[in-house]
Amino acid sequence: MIDKVYCADVTPEMEGKKVKLAGWVYRKREVGKKVFIVLRDSSGIVQVVFSKDLNEEAYREAKKVGIESSVIIEGTVKADPRAPTGAEVQGEKLQIIQNVDFFPITKDASDEFLLDVRHLHLRSPKVAAIMKVKGTLMQAAREWLLQDGWYEVFPPILVTGAVEGGATLFKLKYFDRYAYLSQSAQLYLEAAIFGLEKVWSLTPSFRAEKSRTRRHLTEFWHLELEAAWMDLWDIMKVEEELVSYMVQRTLELRKKEIELYRKDDIKTLKNAVPPFPRISYDEAIDILQSKGVNIEWGEDMGADEERVLTEEFESPFFVYGYPKHIKAFYMKEDPEDPRKVLAADMLAPEGYGEIIGGSQREDDYDKLVQRILEEGMKPEDYEWYLDLRKYGSVPHSGFGLGLERLVAWVLKLDHVRWATLFPRTPSRLYP
Ligand SMILES: NC(=O)C[C@H]([NH3+])C(=O)NS(=O)(=O)OC[C@H]1O[C@@H](n2cnc3c(N)ncnc32)[C@H](O)[C@@H]1O
Ligand SMILES: [Mg+2]
Numbered sequence: 001m002i003d004k005v006y007c008a009d010v011t012p013e014m015e016g017k018k019v020k021l022a023g024w025v026y027r028k029r030e031v032g033k034k035v036f037i038v039l040r041d042s043s044g045i046v047q048v049v050f051s052k053d054l055n056e057e058a059y060r061e062a063k064k065v066g067i068e069s070s071v072i073i074e075g076t077v078k079a080d081p082r083a084p085t086g087a088e089v090q091g092e093k094l095q096i097i098q099n100v101d102f103f104p105i106t107k108d109a110s111d112e113f114l115l116d117v118r119h120l121h122l123r124s125p126k127v128a129a130i131m132k133v134k135g136t137l138m139q140a141a142r143e144w145l146l147q148d149g150w151y152e153v154f155p156p157i158l159v160t161g162a163v164e165g166g167a168t169l170f171k172l173k174y175f176d177r178y179a180y181l182s183q184s185a186q187l188y189l190e191a192a193i194f195g196l197e198k199v200w201s202l203t204p205s206f207r208a209e210k211s212r213t214r215r216h217l218t219e220f221w222h223l224e225l226e227a228a229w230m231d232l233w234d235i236m237k238v239e240e241e242l243v244s245y246m247v248q249r250t251l252e253l254r255k256k257e258i259e260l261y262r263k264d265d266i267k268t269l270k271n272a273v274p275p276f277p278r279i280s281y282d283e284a285i286d287i288l289q290s291k292g293v294n295i296e297w298g299e300d301m302g303a304d305e306e307r308v309l310t311e312e313f314e315s316p317f318f319v320y321g322y323p324k325h326i327k328a329f330y331m332k333e334d335p336e337d338p339r340k341v342l343a344a345d346m347l348a349p350e351g352y353g354e355i356i357g358g359s360q361r362e363d364d365y366d367k368l369v370q371r372i373l374e375e376g377m378k379p380e381d382y383e384w385y386l387d388l389r390k391y392g393s394v395p396h397s398g399f400g401l402g403l404e405r406l407v408a409w410v411l412k413l414d415h416v417r418w419a420t421l422f423p424r425t426p427s428r429l430y431p
Contacts, residue, residue: 002072008043012079012087019089021046021073024123025065025100035062037091038084039073040125047083048073050091061094068123070097118422119431129257130419133250134407138202140249141223144242150225151196155185155203161381163187164328168207170218181206184400186330187385189226190361193396194388197228202403210426213303214415215353215405219424226398232342232360235397236318239346239356240274243316243401247272247410261411268349269410271315276346278318284309300326306353313349320344329375331359333367342397348409355406358399365389 005019023041030036033052038045050062065071074093079086104117105124114121121127145152162169163184170181185201192199205222225242227235247269251258258266279287288295293308295301301309301319309319324333324341331341346356362368368389369379379386407419417423422431 004041004072006043007039007041007046008085010046010077010085010087010089014077014087015079017077019075019077021048021075021089023071025067025069025071026125028062028065028067030063033059035059035091037062037065037073039071040123042128044085044125046085047088048075048091049088050094054090055092058091058094061096062091064099065094065096066100066102068100068103071095072097115417115423115428116431122421126260127418129254129260130407130411130413131421133254133257133411134403134419136250136254137246137403137406137410138223140246140253141202141242143249144245145200145225148198148238148241150198150200151192153189153192153196153199153201155182155188155192155201157182157203161187161385162377163330164207166377168209170206170208183207184222185224186226186398186400189224189398190385190388190396193226193228193394194392198225199227200225205400212426215303215408217404217416217420217424218426220405220416220420221403223401223403224398226396228394228396230360230397231395232320232344232358232397235358235360235399236278236320236344237274239344239358239399239401240276240316240318243276243346243356243406244273246406250410258411261413265412268314271349273315276316276318277313278320278344280321281319281323281340282321284319287312298323298325303353306347307351310347310349310351310353313347316346316348316355318344318346327359329371329377330361330368332362333371346399346401348405350409350412352405352409354402355409356399356401358397360395360397363389363393363395365393 002022004022021039023039025037026040026045027038035050037048039048050059052059072095073091075089075091078088078090080088105120158179159182163186171178182205184205185203189199202223204219206219209216251269285297288305291308293305295305321340322343323339327341327343331343334340334342343359345354347353348355372379372382404416404419408416413419
């Protein structure tokens with residue numbers, strides 16, 4: 001490994017220090033007998049100046065390099081308030097690792113083109129910032145889950161049944177039969193709680209969604225928790241504590257990257273502290289109707305309706321108590337109102353809407369069989385899952401958080417596709 005100094009670590013206090021840098025040419029301009037190169041690496045940027053009078057050989061090499069050329073540079077640090085980071089490097093040696101005559105990404109590139117060359121666009125500091133924030137959100141999640149006593153488990157991705165409806169299953173040939181790509185690890189997490197009680201997993205989930213919205217991917221990263229003995233209200237507390245910790249910790253560790261996207265508009269992030277507001281589905285319908293939205297009780301809220309609802313809040317909030325017929329088979333019927341289930345979604349403000357879907361699960365064998373039949377599914381396809389209700393069944397609850405949706409809200413991205421390394425949508429499978 002090259003014994004290098006990272007660009008962001010070059011500070012005015014290092015005046016006079018000799019440094020070795022390795023990175024890519026981010027910007028370049030020539031003024032008189034000087035070449036100014038802004039070098040980029042994973043930490044950020046630093047300006048390097050090559051002067052013909054000071055070192056003609058290095059100057060000549062600097063004149064040759066094109067944007068995104070990979071280079072190793074040696075030089076001396078000089079404090080300079082005019083430099084982008086308050087300090088620059090006087091270039092004394094430049095080794096060209098690979099020169100690039102033409103880099104295909106230009107300032108006027110369209111979103112679709114940037115997605116076509118996603119493998120080249122990932123290196124841009126603004127895209128790298130998204131990936132740093134996504135990684136830090138998960139680092140924070142792991143910190144919280146560990147201290148709160150949750151066990152990480154690793155569920156299967158090749159499965160035989162639907163969790164969230166058969167319409168969005170990806171089917172694939174599996175030797176002499178068929179399998180599906182997992183829509184959610186939930187059913188397997190439910191099996192794990194009988195030994196571990198509080199479990200979590202981060203897995204890719206797959207949805208053959210035909211809807212082309214700014215919040216749907218066909219492959220997304222799914223953070224899911226499941227806990228024995230918890231009811232809906234217990235798991236909602238877990239959700240708000242986890243999300244709050246993830247957001248506040250990421251604000252602390254990734255302030256620079258968040259400011260790149262939000263500038264100083266971080267009020268809703270700071271507001272993400274428990275308790276989050278809670279409204280019932282009934283109240284949500286009343287609010288929407290009072291705002292002129294054409295929706296009746298019993299109808300599902302889509303992205304548009306949720307967007308209007310989020311206008312009422314300046315932090316994440318819960319909607320609970322949805323009608324049974326618009327929710328999944330595994331959700332427990334509300335004992336106080338058989339029209340409803342003990343389900344809650346967490347919605348992000350600023351128009352982002354649903355980031356978490358969760359519920360208390362039906363733990364009664366006969367009721368679950370009845371729900372499976374009501375949904376037109378076959379109990380025999382869920383025999384193992386029904387077994388969990390035959391051998392020491394317990395009240396239990398859980399939820400799934402869409403990581404890209406959380407990132408999209410935290411950075412106010414205009415589409416979840418920007419929140420994933422290589423987005424997968426109905427029209428995009430390459431690169
Ligand atoms: N363990 C559980 O209880 C999870 C449960 N079985 C489940 O999958 N619920 S969910 O369908 O609402 O999806 C959960 C979250 O997963 C995200 N999600 C769900 N579908 C998508 C798509 N298509 N693209 C991106 N993100 C998606 C979104 O944030 C949802 O709130
Ligand atoms: Mg949902």
